[in-house]
Amino acid sequence: ARTAAVIPAAGRGVRLGPGAPKALRPLNGMPMLVHAVRAMAGSRSVSLVVVVAPPDGADEVQRLLDAYPLTGRSADVVVVPGGETRQESVRLGLAVVPEDISTVLVHDAARPLVPVDTVDAVITAVRDGAPAVVPALPLADTVKQVEPRTGERAGEPEPVVGTPERARLRAVQTPQGFDRATLVEAHAKIALEGDGATDDAGMVERLGVEVVVVPGHEEAFKVTRPLDLVLAEAVLARRRA
Ligand code: CTP
Ligand code: MG
Numbered sequence: 689a690r691t692a693a694v695i696p697a698a699g700r701g702v703r704l705g706p707g708a709p710k711a712l713r714p715l716n717g718m719p720m721l722v723h724a725v726r727a728m729a730g731s732r733s734v735s736l737v738v739v740v741a742p743p744d745g746a747d748e749v750q751r752l753l754d755a756y757p758l759t760g761r762s763a764d765v766v767v768v769p770g771g772e773t774r775q776e777s778v779r780l781g782l783a784v785v786p787e788d789i790s791t792v793l794v795h796d797a798a799r800p801l802v803p804v805d806t807v808d809a810v811i812t813a814v815r816d817g818a819p820a821v822v823p824a825l826p827l828a829d830t831v832k833q834v835e836p837r838t839g840e841r842a843g844e845p846e847p848v849v850g851t852p853e854r855a856r857l858r859a860v861q862t863p864q865g866f867d868r869a870t871l872v873e874a875h876a877k878i879a880l881e882g883d884g885a886t887d888d889a890g891m892v893e894r895l896g897v898e899v900v901v902v903p904g905h906e907e908a909f910k911v912t913r914p915l916d917l918v919l920a921e922a923v924l925a926r927r928r929a
Contacts, residue, residue, distance in 0.1 A: 689790055689791065689816060690735050690736070690788060690789045690790065691731075691733045691734050691735065691736075691789065691790075691791040691792070691793065691811055691864060692734070692736040692737070692738060692785045692789045692791075692792050692793070693728035693729075693734050693736070693737050693738070693792075693793040693794075693795055694738045694740065694778060694781035694782055694785065694792060694793065694794050694795070695724055695725065695728065695737060695738065695739050695740060695781070695794075695795050695796070695797050696740045696770065696774050696777040696778050696781065696794070696796060697709075697711035697721050697724070697739055697740055697741060697742075697770070697777075697797035698711075698740050698741060698742045698743060698745075698769075698770025698771065698774075698777040698796065699774065699777075699797075699798070699921075700742075700788075701713070701798075702716075702736055703912050703913050704911070704912065704913060704914060704915055704916075704917070709742050709745065710797070710911070711724070711749075711797035711798065712745075712748075712749070713917075715800060715911075715917070715920050715921060715924065716782070716921060716924045716925075718756060719752055719756070720773065720798065720800045720911060721739065721749070721752070721753075721797045721800075722752070722756045722796060722886045723796075723800030723801065723869070724795060724796070724797045724799065724800045724802075725737050725739065725753065725758070725765060726794065727757065727795070727799075727800065727801070727802050727803075727807065728763070728795055728807065728863070729758050729762050729763040729765070729806065730804040730807070731804055731807045731808055731811065732761065733791075733808065733811045734763050734787075734793070734811075735764065735796070736763055736764045736765075736766070736785070736786075736789065737763050737765045737766075738766050738767075738768060738781045738784055738785060739753065739766070739767045739768070739781075739797075740767075740768055740769075740770040740777040740778070740780060741767050741768065741769055741770060741773075742769070742770060742783040743770055743771065744769070744877045745769070745770050746767050746768065746769045748924070749767050749923075750767045751840075753765055753767065756828070759789070765915050766784060766917055768780055768781055768783075768784055770879065773882030773884030774884055774885070774886065775880065775885045775891075776884060777874070778794055778875065778888060779875045781794075782871065782872060782875060785868065787848075787866055788903070789816060790868055791811060791865060791866070791867065791868065792866050792868045792871050793807070793810065793811070793862075793863035793864065793865050793866075794862060794863060794864050794866070794888045794898065795807075795862045795863035795864075796862045796910060798910045798911045798912065799861060799862055799908050799910050799911070800909065800911065800920065801907045801909075801910065801923050801924070802823075802861070802862070802863065802905065802907065802908035803905050803907055803908070806823050806861075806863075806903075806904065806905045806908055807813075807863055809864050809902045809903065809928065810822075810864070810865040810902060811865055813865065813900065813902050813903070814865040814866065814867060816927075818865075818887050818898075818900045819866065819867040819870040819892070819897050819898070819899075820855070820859070820864070820865070820866050820867070820870060820871075820892040820893075820897060820898070820899040820900070821864065821865040821866075821899070821900055821901070821902055822864045822865075822887075822889045822899060822900075822901050822902075823860065823861045823862070823863070823864075823901070823902055823903065823904035823905065823908060824856075824858035824859060824860045824861065824901040824902075824904045825858065825859050825861070825903070825904040825906065826855075826857070826858060826859075827854055827857050827858070827859055827882070830851065830854050831851070831852060831854065831857060832848045832850070832851055833848070833849050833850040833851070833852070834846040834847065834848055834849060835847050835849050858901055858906070859890075860887060860889065860901070860904070861904040861905070861908040861909075862908070862909070864887065864888050864889050866888065866892065868896070870892055870897055871888060871892065873895060874888070874891040874892045874894070874895050874897075875888075875891065877895065878891040878894045878895065903924060907923055918927075
């Protein structure tokens with residue numbers, strides 16, 4: 689019952705603004721990706737971490753990881769080049785996970801501060817028999833569905849077409865955990881439009897396989913926009929205090 693973690697880290701981080709690829713930006717002096725690798729390797733169950741680097745950046749990422757070796761009880765770390773979409777990057781990472789690994793986590797490099805207890809809760813739920821598990825939190829904001837304006841009317845205020853009941857909504861995080869064969873099948877069979885899938889569990893849902901949620905954690909937030917960097921540094925300062 690070995691577990692591997694695939695970390696997609698091939699994105700540019702457009703919403704974070706100009707600079708190095710998002711996963712390579714420092715948080716408290718250490719690249720975000722290194723925080724994410726340590727978060728996965730920190731679980732006693734994780735024996736392999738697959739880092740999916742920017743398509744032309746695998747050598748640079750390998751050098752960076754060599755500069756921040758894991759200490760203590762640790763996992764093997766391998767680096768592979770990623771693709772144009774997150775979905776493609778995950779597929780490329782999954783391709784190097786050996787057959788004898790039964791549980792696979794997929795974890796965004798952009799969620800560097802996920803606590804080990806959350807990682808372990810996901811792994812435990814998969815080992816207890818769930819084929820797909822996502823950590824999730826209730827929403828603070830009410831969510832509206834809108835009809836995007838196109839053509840002539842682009843730029844005009846968008847009309848609201850619905851308000852889903854907030855109590856039944858969840859914001860999902862990573863690591864998402866899977867029975868390996870289920871995730872491999874999803875990536876082989878399910879192709880989604882546009883930017884690809886924003887989440888792996890969504891692809892498994894399309895197979896008709898049940899996905900379940902376990903409690904997420906507020907520190908597993910995704911670093912997406914500049915304010916998130918401020919929050920991440922503050923979380924690290926609080927941990928040191
Ligand atoms: N990702 C990836 N390959 C891609 C696109 C995204 O591996 N082609 C990864 C990112 O590196 C990140 C995770 O998927 O760890 C979640 O994506 P997101 O937060 O959207 O990061 P970016 O795509 O880099 O950011 P943006 O969408 O703002 O450009
Ligand atoms: Mg993106």
